[in-house]
Amino acid sequence: MAPPEADVPRVHVAVADVHVRFTAPANAPRGPDSTRRWGRPAVVPRLGNGPAVVVRALAGISLVARAGEAIGVVGLNGSGKSTLLRTIAGLERPARGTVLASSAPVLLGVNAAMVGALTGRENLRLGCLAMGMSPAEVDAAHDGVVALAGIGDAVDRPMRTYSSGMAARLRFAIAAAAQPEVLLIDEALATGDAAFRQRSTDRIEQLRRGAGCVFLVSHGARTIEETCTRAIWLHQGRLVLDGGAAEVAQRYAGWAAELSAGDDAAAAATLAEAFTEGTDTVVALDARRESA
Template identity: 60%
Template sequence: MDEMTEDWSSVSSPAVVVDGAAMTYRLHPGGNAETRAGLILKRFPGRVRNAEPSLKEVRALKPLSLVAQHGESIGVIGLNGSGKSTLMKLICGKIKPTEGSVYASSTPIMLGVSAALVPDLSGKDNVVLGCLAMGMTREELNSKYDGILELAGLQSAIDLPMRSYSSGMSARLRFAIAASINPEILVLDEALNTGDDEFRGRTKHRMDELRKEAGCVFLVSHSLPTVQQLCTRIIWLDKGDLLYDGEPAYGLKWYKRYTKFLSEKDVESAQRIRRRMLKELQEVRIMHKVPGRRKST
């Protein structure tokens, strides 16, 4: 594995720095086993001393380092359970890494498929609710309202309750709301896996605008055409390992081959690709911390 040292004297404008960050979860077997054990101990004080089960450690993300610059749109790909959502939660400061550190130049805005909107309200009402919840003033909302509706592209459906929307329609509305505040760092976790070519075109235009305004966008998606169309760089995670960090075409070519072999149950060929990517990966070592807001330690 090649090694690359990242010196801040040569870095133009970092938005996010992940410095050897890793995440290990400590879980109880059986999900709520801790609660059950606590009830037993309360019912039989002094008699049951070893009822609480031992904790199981799950390595969700192995130590990795990367630098995301202002003006980049970064696609994050990988199979389910690869560590994509864990990395995004670390970047957003929702959880703290068990190893290493994560830094950001401003507070990232995270948009996921479970973004908190109200199903019984209309799309229009949810636009108002979502924008105010993100801290937008009434004046800002009024000036951007029409643009949000245009980007969402829901036409007459915007007056219907959101519970009547398809998953694609909901994703379009959430993206339009989140992108309206010109966030410096925007994280889209599985939010744009659906949508037609017209919507992807509008989305690309908006993401290009964000990047031109020195924003940085992370897009987690299983839709490889969406990643290829919208992103200037991709990160490939697999079983908690960083396998690839670079330009999209090369990484997507090997990722498609990797998933094809796995679907055909050709594990040996898939593992050869995995070993190849790890060998080619340039490891980043952070030598100087980014000036700005420290997210987690």
């Protein structure tokens, strides 16, 4: 029997049959051969006006994310993970389908405006203010952000002097400071050392327990298992599997291992089996009731 409605955690994100397409230049060869390929010299592609292909980055994704969930997103390069996060953040416009969010999602690294010439500390203030925190809230959060980033004296150096890992750590700490209802993290934790990974895992857990909802793109099955309550597996813009973090991460890792071992038949069977289990999510939106 379904639990009474009051017991069901609040919906923070609803994604209903979302399709996102990009237009990219077709890979037309340059030089004498290209005139043959496109028939006449006049149609040789120039300055980006040549033939184009449509990339279906997301092809009918549906899911609901509720308060208290940390959702890992796994998939091969180019499977649509970043596009899904950018679409939830409102940065990509779906060709079809709908995305609803309970409040403005914070996509790590985008919402926090970082300026290379300013110090980490100055960027901390700027980033927090850009996410809508008041100056008093920024003051109150300051020490916690510096401690979470854990970049030592570098916090007073210009950000353009940071390594990519140091910048990623500061961005994560700033984004988490706003205690967003919906936090979207795209691989930022991959660059951290073990101590930072532990601190960031704890921070995500804290946000989740405070009724937030976190999406985490990661290629590390272990990171997903340790950090998330649930995971989704994307392949060529489609949702393969949506379930418990450990199960989805392990099945994805098993499939990836079959692929890298060149066992195409086993990989195809694993993918087909996962698809048949995980493609029946239907999200019916009723925005008036804030539920799906």
